[in-house]
Amino acid sequence: MNWVAPIKDEETLQRFKEALREVDDKYYILFEIGVGTGMQLQEILKFKNKDIRGKEKIEASIGTKKITRVFDISEELQKIINDYTEGKDPDAYLIQGHTSSQTPLSREQAYRVFKSVGRDMGLNSIGAQTMRKTFAWKYYKTTNDIYYLQNLLNHASPSITYRYIGEKPNVEVVLRKMTPEENERSRRLLYKDGNGKKRMEAIIKLFRSLEKELDNPANSDAFYGKIDCLLEEVEELIRNFNNTK
Secondary structure, eight states: OOOOOOOOOHHHHHHHHHHHHHHOHHHHHHHHHHHHHOOOHHHHTTOBHHHHTTOSEEEEEETTTTEEEEEEOOHHHHHHHHHHHTTSOTTSBSSBSSTTOSSBOOHHHHHHHHHHHHHHTTOOOOOTTHHHHHHHHHHHHHHOOHHHHHHHTTOSSHHHHHHHHTOOOOHHHHHHTOOHHHHHHHHHHHHGGGHHHHHHHHHHHHHHHHHHHTTOTTOOHHHHHHHHHHHHHHHHHHHHHHHOO
């Protein structure tokens, strides 16, 4: 399975939207709503025209536990939605499977179209989560607020959200915003069964083995490239850790 990534380049994002529009306006609208709000594909497909037309905010359930979140709809996106739904039956599904169909577009068909358009553009990391990841990445780059995204996306920790959007964790930001309850939980987890020391020992063991491997003449250049990237990331994490009061 290919890794699904956000579209981080604005020009590429616009080209992808236009390519979807050439297939059918409904795929373009679907993608605009996903990128504009951060809602999941399957939740958007449930909407009827009356559920989203003229709305500044919309409530939707996320995850298997059906946790409710409120998603903002910008003025620009409201106009796109209103133009698309103008004159349409309020009780009809926003994204219909076929013009004459009374059922919504299937998640599988939306995925196939996204994937096909991405492949034609040379984008191999397009999937059902591309919309949401693109929204989250753009929001993070604009606000640097990883905690808002963590809550909106219902992630268990900021580190999961960082991985989700393909960004390196900012340890300084995370540590400064840890609550007393979260700090207390970390203390318990690190003390339990010597878990903290075991994790540190595993990391030390890894670096010791890599240190020995550095002198192996059989290593490829790719090996040294991986080591260099690993060291850069670790060094950045250490700098952030040391700078955190």
